[in-house]
Structures are given as C-alpha cells and as structure tokens.
Amino acid sequence: MIDRLAIFTGIPAFPQPLHVGRPNVVDRQGFLSRVEAILDSRWLTNNGPVVREFEHAVAQITGVRNCVAVCNGTIGLEILIRALDLSGEVIVPSFTFAATPGALAWLGLTPVFCDVDPSTHNLFPGGIEEHITSRTTGILGVHIWGRACATDELAAIARRHSLELIFDAAHAFGCTSGGVPIGGFGEAEVFSFHATKYANAFEGGMIATNNDDLAERLRRIRNFGFQDVDHVVEIGINGKMSEVAAAMGLTSLEHLAEVVAVNSENYQRYSDGLTGIPGVRVVTFDRRESHNYQYVVAEIDEVEAGLDRDGLMRVLHAENVLARRYFYPGCHQLEAYQSLPGRESPSLPATEALVCRTICFPTGTAVGAADIARIASIVARAVDQSGMVKDQLAGLI
Ligand code: T4K
Secondary structure: OOOOOHHHOOOOOOOOOEEOOOOOOOOHHHHHHHHHHHHHHOOOOOOOHHHHHHHHHHHHHHOOOEEEEEOOHHHHHHHHHHHOOOOOEEEEEOOOOOHHHHHHHHOOOEEEEEOEOOOOOOEOHHHOHHHOOOOEEEEEEEOHHHOOOOHHHHHHHHHHOOOEEEEEOOOOOOOEEOOEEOOOOOOEEEEEOOOOOOOOOOOOEEEEEOOHHHHHHHHHHHEOOEEEOOEEOOOOOEOOOOHHHHHHHHHHHHOHHHHHHHHHHHHHHHHHHHOOOOOEEEOOOOOOOOOOOOOEEEEEOHHHHOOOHHHHHHHHHHOOEEOEOOOOOOHHHOHHHHOOOOOOOOOOHHHHHHOOOEEEEOOOOOOOHHHHHHHHHHHHHHHHOHHHHHHHHHHHO
C-alpha cells in the first residue's frame, strides 16, 4: 500500500481494508448445525446426502435437469471439457479470469483468444468465425459479471460449424438471459461457488446440463472414472465436493434473497454516488433480467477523468479500499500463454482497451451504505483534483 495522498489528509481513512470478494457469511447457526449432523453421520464426502441435496437445490433454482457438484469451478470446466472429448482448439474470450483458458490448456488444448464486445464485455459473436479452423472443436463463452453472453448468436455459430458450445457461468448463478435462468444454455454450463461468489460453498462448483448421458459421464469422471465398485471404465479425476462444502452451499442458497437485496442496493448506491463524476461509468445491468449484482464494475476514461484507472486504483488502495482491476492484463497477454511454443500474442483491441479501464469495487454483505458513500467521495475528489493526484503519484515512483 502507498502512503495516503495529501489531498486526503485530514479525512478519516478506512481503518480496515475493504476487499473486493469479501465472502457473504450467512446463517452461521444453520451452517453449524448442518456440520454437526454431518459429523454425527460419519459420511464426510464421496457423493454424500448433503452434496446430493445441494445438487437438487441448484437444479430446482436453475430449472436444469442435471447438476453435478464438483470441488471448484475450474475442475468443473476441466471435467466438462474432458467429458465432451474436446480437443485441438477452443475459442474463448481473453477478457476473463485465468481459470477459463487454464482449464483448456491444462488438458493440452489450445485456447484461441477472441475479442469481446466492448458494450457487453462478453465474446463478440462477429469476431468468432475468423478464428475457426479445422482444429476447432468448441466455443467456451463466459458470462462476465453475470451478464449473459449472446447465447442465441453463439448457438447459431456453433451449429453452423458443428462445434460444442459450453459456458463458464462462474459469475452467473442466479442470473437470467431472456428471462431464462443461466445454467441450461449450450451443452452445459459451469457455476463457481467459491468463497468470493454471491453464493458460496467455501470452494465449489456445479456443472449444469440437460443432457442425461453427459451428466452420467461427468459423474463418472468426477469420481476417478468409476462406473461402479471395482470398475474404472475411463480415466477420471477426484473432482468431488465434500459434505461440509455442500452444507455451506445449501445454507447460502437459503439466504440468496437477502444477499441479492444487499448487492442490488449496494449497486444502486455506487451508481448514484459515481454517476456524474467525469470519466467514471458504472457498468449497467438490463433491469428486465435477474442479476446477482456480485460485481460492481466501472470503466474509467482517462481523458475525461484526468486520471487513468491505475492512478485511481492507487488512490483507493492508499485509502484502504482494495479495488481490483479484473481482468488485467487480458489472458492473451499472460506470461503463461506467451511462452507456449508457436503462440504469438494476437491483437484484441477491445479487450486491450477494457483491461486498462475496468475497476471492481468492494460489495456484498461486508460493505454498507456509509462505506460506499465514502468510496464515491474518494473517487470524486481524486477526479476533481486529478492534476494534483498525478503529481503526487509521480513523486512516489
Ligand atoms: N471462471 C471465471 C470467469 C472466474 O472468475 C473464476 C473464478 C473461475 C472460472 C474459477 O472458479 P473457481 O475454480 O474459483 O471456483 C478470485 C477467486 O478465487 C476466483 O474464484 C474468482 N473467479 C476470481 C474472479 O476472484 P483472486 O485471484 O482474485 O483471489 P484473491 O485471493 O485475490 O481473493 C479475492 C479477494 O477476495 C481479495 O480481495 C481477498 C478477498 N477474500 C478472498 C477469500 C478467498 C476474502 O476476503 N476472504 C476469502 O476467504 O481470485
């Protein structure tokens, strides 16, 4: 953390850091009594009753026939990629968390990075077909910030080229597309129930699919490839969710309405507080859809704000507001992908602009109205006095 800037001296700073991704901890007693029951039962993992109940609950909420719980969203993607026998190249957005292309690369596939639509931050359908080659087997869309991909357009492209279409729905539990819950689009979708997510299971993921045969295979691969006792019929992995994780997940599901109400109020407070500050534009959500509002994201226009996103982030960090620049620098620019033999970094102008403009603010049940008012006033002051801020930041380098 850098020292506070002189323009804020005399104003109280946040005594404790305010993090993006602070977990929502709901109904401690409800969770602990589930844990007691799990301990009493002496059934701790391996497709236990609490995991099955969690799967059933997610299936009910999303309206998807099969939900397969896994130990995290990344393993969920890997198991799905494996179960669909994807190979060669798969098209993915670069503007996503490292887990998305990582799941492909971990299995020896090549993630082919595609640009995003700057207005939605999701895969740009018009840019996909130029990346399709004879080695392409699938499209992996990501519903960034919980805002749905252009599902119909992606499905049409996938159909036209006989490709599998799957979705990384890590951000999108509880969200809809055209009024339909995310979970049932494409061949399958993968949710994350990581601690930082709107509903959490400490660590956890869920693969949702309406394809019964695929679900059966997912369950087998999740459990080392066992068909039944003594019969391993294909190569599998340990992707199982524990009973305690499912207990946390179930407890979270029982309190979704409260959490989404807080998130949505927080979102509105940020929106009200930041609107009108030059160069600061809060990413919007289509009010006709359901959203979990687990991310509050803004785009910073350096010219209008007089300060770039990184400058603003340094100011916020100095004030103990640990805003994040998800997803910097764009997956195609990550060292891991630069060093793969034969991979040159493609130019993805929309992604490259976005990764320098977006900033995520703290939200969730750990953040209150007074915090958000204070954060908005820090941003306003930093922009208002951007010349002085830049001079002070330059002096710190
Ligand atoms: N696809 C997408 C599009 C994703 O965004 C993700 C994960 C995945 C796939 C994979 O899903 P999982 O395999 O994770 O189920 C965090 C999360 O770990 C990750 O789940 C999430 N996306 C990503 C966007 O954010 P980091 O590297 O930012 O984690 P870290 O340790 O910096 O923590 C984030 C913030 O949360 C910090 O400000 C600290 C705070 N925090 C975190 C934890 C775990 C807490 O306050 N308490 C906590 O217990 O990845």
